[in-house]
Amino acid sequence: MMPLLAMTAPSGIERLTDVPMTPGRxxxxxxxxxGGLIPAGTSALTLESLDPGSGFVECSPMTGMAHWRHERRIVAHGTGCRVTDLLTFEPRFLPRLTAGLIRIFFHHRHRRLRRMFGDRA
Structure with missing residues (x-):
């Protein structure tokens, strides 16, 4: 997510599968x-489902959002995969600005994924 945003995690947690999961908790x-420096809020990272290698559904309470749902799907595609993020959210303030910033953030995230793993589409 860097350099745009960093999300802290407890020491020793590097991936979602490092933490025992109870759906909805x-x-x-x-x-x-x-930018990894300026506090912008908090999140209680909450998964509804986690299917390693295939995706997850996250519904995390977070600062600035009345509602946040992030569904990620990873599907085999040719010699690589296709990553799809479906977002539904309700900002508590400045909805148009927030939606634009989220669009920029996920565009950045997908561009970084393509750089890391190659763009075979």
Missing amino acids: PLFHSRLLL
């Missing part, structure tokens, strides 16, 4: 940091 609390 927070895995841990996290701070959201713009």
Whole structure:
């Protein structure tokens, strides 16, 4: 997510599968940091489902959002995969600005994934 945003996690947690999951219960609390430095809020990272290698559904309470749902799907595609993020959210304030920032953030995230793993589409 860097350099745009960092999300803290407890020491020793590097991936979602490092934490025992109960659907609908927070895995841990996290701070959201713009540029990795500026506090921008908090999140209680909460998964409804987790299917390693195939995706997840996250419904995390977080600062600034009345509602947040992030569904990620990973599907085999040719010699690689296709990553799809479906977001539904309701910002508590400045909805148009927030939606634009989220669109920029996920565009950045997908661009970084393509750089890391190659763009075979």
